[in-house]
Amino acid sequence: MEREEGKVTDVSLKELSRKLEEFSKERDWGQYHSPRNLLLAMVGEVGELSEIFMWRGEVAKGLPNWKESDKEHLGEELSDVLLYLIQLADICGIDLADAATKKIIKNAIKYPPKSQ
Numbered sequence: 001m002e003r004e005e006g007k008v009t010d011v012s013l014k015e016l017s018r019k020l021e022e023f024s025k026e027r028d029w030g031q032y033h034s035p036r037n038l039l040l041a042m043v044g045e046v047g048e049l050s051e052i053f054m055w056r057g058e059v060a061k062g063l064p065n066w067k068e069s070d071k072e073h074l075g076e077e078l079s080d081v082l083l084y085l086i087q088l089a090d091i092c093g094i095d096l097a098d099a100a101t102k103k104i105i106k107n108a109i110k111y112p113p114k115s116q
């Protein structure tokens, strides 16, 4: 994990996965973290994420007019989705870093860039 001025600037999916496993183990929450429960929890967090954008109309890139507290809330909900996604991949035995990297390559083959 890399930090700069108290801020994490880089972290791997594996590091997050390890931290989540530790968090769950310390609380004995593994019993609740079945694939289906994690999927439902993730979808619930996608709902919370959607609520932040609800009724605002279109939003400018970079969210220039948003309050800091709203941006912070957005970061938390995005993180909840990511953290459940990582746990879901782990419990299903999917290496998300490998799968996502391979998918980007597959996408590039399916959608080649326009030739100049």
Ligand SMILES: Nc1ccn([C@H]2C[C@H](O)[C@@H](COP(=O)(O)OP(=O)(O)OP(=O)(O)O)O2)c(=O)n1
Pocket (backbone or CB within 6 Å): 029, 032, 048, 079, 080, 083, 084
């Ligand atoms: N059984 C659980 C419960 C929570 N979490 C973790 C993953 C999420 O990052 C976060 C979700 O916590 P909450 O359910 O409290 O949801 P929020 O943080 O969104 O709180 P609220 O719904 O009150 O806004 O906690 C988890 O791993 N396993």
